[in-house]
Amino acid sequence: MIRNYPFNIIKNKFPLWIKRVLLFLTGMFLLVIMLYVALGVYINNNKTELQARLLKELNGGISGTLKVKSMDPTFFTGFPHVSLKLKQVILRDSLYAVHQRTFLKAGELDVKVNLMALLRGAIDIRKMSIRNAAIDLYIDASGYSNSAVFKKKKNADSKDRSEGSFPELRSLILDNVTLGIEDIKNGKSYSFTVHELDAEIDYTFSGWEAEANLDARAHSMAFNTVHGSFIKEKTLEGKFDLIYDEDEGFITALPNTLEIGGDTFVIGAKIRVGSEKADFTFNISNESILWSRASHLLSPNISSKLDMFAIDEPIAVTCDLIGDFNAEGDPSILVKAEVRDNVLHTPGGNVTDCNFSGVFTNHHVRGKGLSDANSAIKLYNFKGYYNGLPVNMKKTFILNLEKPIVVGDFSSQFEMTKLKGVVDEDLLAFASGTAEMNVDFKADIVNFMIARPYIKGKINVKDADITYVPRKMKFKDVSVLLDFTSEDLTISTISLTTAKSTINMDGYIKNFMNLYYTDPQKIILHWNVKSPSLNVAEFMHFLGSRGKAKAAIRKTDKGNFTKEMNEFFEKTNVDIHLNVDKLYYNKFLATAVKANVFLTDNGILLKDSGLNHAGGTLQLSGSMVQQGNRNKYKVQANVNNVDVNRFFHAFNNFGLETLKADNLRGRFSSDVNITGSVTNAGELVPKTIFGTVSFGLKNGKLLNFDPVRKVGKFAFPLRDMNTIEFANLKGSFDVAGEKITVKPMQINSSVLNMDVQGVYSLGKGTELYVDVPLRNPKNDEGITDKKELAKRRNRGIVVHLKAEDGDDGKVGIKLVGKNADGKK
Structure with missing residues (x-):
């Protein structure tokens, strides 16, 4: 009675049809349990045979060796299917002995097989899980790859099925799997750690479709090992929707979100498989990412150039990668960025309120390859403010990133x-x-x-x-x-x-x-x-x-x-052609000035210059060389018929301390060839003049000139020496610093006649000889014959005087027996 209690409840409480369903399910459950127990006994008794069948099934699609250390069933892991756990799995291609690169080494490989097929004695693999494994794809310099371990799929009508074929998986799981691809021939290197990959696969009439979830880390994605890796040491996390079309031979990843290095991107891709070419296209976009983070997703040869710049706020970026995994060199790279109301930092300074559309490409000129030399950074419709200055550039390109140059246009209006x-x-x-x-x-x-x-x-x-x-x-x-x-x-x-x-x-x-x-x-x-x-x-x-x-x-x-x-x-040298109506310099005034002036970084050259001054004209040429606080000059000048008083006044008496503008009247002409020094303020440096001077004075007057008055006071106390008139005075002298050598000069005036020669010094060293005929020139005023005047000039007594320095430092006058020529 107690033993039948549950059945009594069923019998009394439920309708008959429910009772029958429950009894049927209970029976089926007990049947499955019995089948699984029987299957477990069968597998344990036939483990060696089943492992051989499984290896045969797997080996049927490979060209190489697949080794498994052990295999154990796990019944309820893939219920209602049976899962087989393979441990210490090693897959190698037939040329392993040559290159020593193992294609797959897995700690655990779980395969889920079809229960009904297993009962028929066949192995039908539905799911594969690979854990704690390393996949190493290697391509040598000749182009051989250890991926040759996988044979091509047999034709559907093939009668020879004894060797089996590689299974069509419905599910694939990778757990803690490292994936490395080293392509020696084409200079490529890829390395990833897949923390977790879960893919579900549905087979269609034209191929298959899959959904995959990925959690991985990219260590290297070097399309060109010389240039370095894209997304180096970046995390990858997201979902993929994949479609394979066998006729086209492409795997297409529909646009979906993928987190790369903490930034979320929308990525779509298309990759060719199953042929000699492995064409690929990646389309990547991010609506809000910092410039530096976007730059560092690219290879170092690109990011190092983009890092010339920095942008404060996030920007919108797209990137297209188009290439061939089996071809040498970089893929085609096209990066586009939109910058709005941002701050751009450049090596030359910062640009605020910055707006532009930016492009990076490594194929600037079609047909010239994919390289740094053919790469360009392009800025369109660039606007902003550089240190307060408005900047507008419609197009600016940085070309040839091996030896970069920048070309573009620039416009601005500013205070x-x-x-x-x-x-x-x-x-x-x-x-x-x-x-x-x-x-x-x-x-x-x-x-x-x-x-x-x-x-x-x-x-x-x-x-x-x-x-x-x-x-x-x-x-x-x-x-x-x-x-x-x-x-x-x-x-x-x-x-x-x-x-x-x-x-x-x-x-x-x-x-x-x-x-x-x-x-x-x-x-x-x-x-x-x-x-x-x-x-x-x-x-x-x-x-x-x-x-x-x-x-x-x-x-x-x-x-x-x-x-x-x-x-x-x-x-910069400056060749000046000067035309000036009025030219001023301190006391100097000139009109109708024309000159050719050549300025260099250390001097001035003056040539073919002329001007009107003091009622006459000046023709000048010369040069000046800067030498510290003093500037060395050289002057050749022709002075023609200027007012001598105004001329001396304008040139500050030429540095003479005794003879001044107030002492002179008349029309002055001169040829000058001198050198000297002038200060940075434009003042003549005393006692630095060297050269020769010749002059002529018409209708001249010497007024209140102390050296002459001293001679007159000593020799002619009864004559007026304050005003001396000259009909035509000519002379020449050499200037050497503070000493002026007066060449023999005959002076004929209204007061006295003199013959002068010797040295007059602005400092010490005066030794000036003056021969003065005592005959009064007024006695000969009525004579116009020049020869007769010359005879009369030295008649009578001639006084020989010498002007020289005295003990008190002043110039003194004394009588001497002879003049400088040694004559009495």
Whole structure:
């Protein structure tokens, strides 16, 4: 009674049909249990035979050896199928003895087999799980691969099935599996650790479809081992939907999300299998990723170039990889980025409010290969602010990443005061004005810095106030148009105003862009200068040594540009054609000035120069060389019929301490060939003049000249020596520092006649001989015959005087018996 209690409940509580169903299920369950027990007994009794069948099934699709240390059943793991656990599995191709590379070495390999097939004595594998394994795919230099371990699938109508075929899996699981692919022939290397891969496979009429979940890490994905790995040491986690079309021979991965290194991408792919070619296409996109993280997913040869730049906020990026796993070299790489309202960091400085579309490609020119030399970084519709300056570039390319150059266009409009962010204020200071730039450019990139740029286009500056700091020169209302051609620079419509000068200029430089970088000392700026009024004193800073542009060293972000500009200003030679209506320099005033001036980095050359001054004319040529605080000059001058008083006044008495402008009247002419020194302030350095001077004075007067008055006081106390008139005075002398050697000179005046020669010193060493006939020239005023006047001139007593230094340091006059010629 107790023993039948459950059945009594069923009998009393449930309808008959339910009772029968429950009894049937119970019977079936007991039957399955009995079958599994029987199957377990069968497998244990026939383990060796079953293992042989399994190996035969697996070996049927391979060309090589498959070794298994042991096999054990696991009944309920794959219920209702039977799972067989293979331990210490080793799969090698037939040429293992040659290359010593094992294709598969697995700690455990579980296979799920069809129960009904097993009962029939056949092995039908449905699922395979590989754990704690290493897969090593190797391709040698000849192109042989140990993947040859897998034979091609037999035709469906083949009658020979004794050897079996590699199974069509319905499920594949990888757990802690390392996958390495080394392609010696094509220089490729791939290495992954698959933490977990779970793939379910459904076979279709044209191939198969699969869903796979992946958790892995990429150690190397080097399409070219010389250039390094993509996604190196990045985690990979996501889902794949795969489709294989046997007719097309491609495995297609539908676009799906994949996490790479912590960033989420949408990835689609297409890979050819089963042929000599292994074409592939990867399409990768990310709507929000940091520039640096995107860059470091690429190979080092690319990322090192992209790392020239940095971008603060995330950007949208796409990447297309197209290539052939079985071909040598890199795949085709196309990276696109969209940058909006961002901050771009470059080696030359930062660009704020930055917007552009960026492209990287390693096949810039079709048909020239996939290489660094044919790679390019392209920026389109670039806009932003560089140190406060607006920047616009429609197209800018960085080409040839082996020896990079940058080409593009540049336009901007800005206030000149904003240039202080680009040009150091220790070089050029801008107080006002506007500028407009529209140029095309080309430049080398050396150590990630722009170098040797070539410019073509125009730069227009208007109404600028500029100070050239090293020489303390200030210019007001500067307007200039710079026109850069492919080789030359044309400078037109320049006008500038200083405190006392107004200048209009234009010019050109031949072969500018080449010489600027190769040999700036050979640059010649051909310069036309016109001015209604020019004050030379404002430009005397060019005579001295320059001040240092300190910021060229201090400010590394713009020091390169400052240094180049600094050197350009100082090394450029300037060939000036000068036309000035009025020219001022201290006391000097000239009109109708025309001159050719050649400026070098250390001096000035003056030639073919002429001007009107003091009622006469001057013709000048000469040179000046900068030598520290003093500047050595050489002058050849022809002075014609100038007012001697104004002439001496204008030149500050030529450094003479005794003879001054107030002592002279008349019309003066002279030929001068002298050298000397002038200070950085433009002052003549006393006692440095050397050379020869010849002169003529018409209708001249000598007024209140102390040396002559002293002679007169001693020799002619009754004559008026304060005013001495000369009808025509000529002479010449040699100047050597502080000493002036007076060549024999005859002086005929209204007061007395003299013959003078000797040395007059501005310091010590005066030894001047003066022969003075005592005959009064007024006695001969009525005589016009020159020969007769010459006879009468020395009649009577002739006094021989000598002017020389006294003990008190002053020049004294004394009688001597003979003059310098030794005559009485």
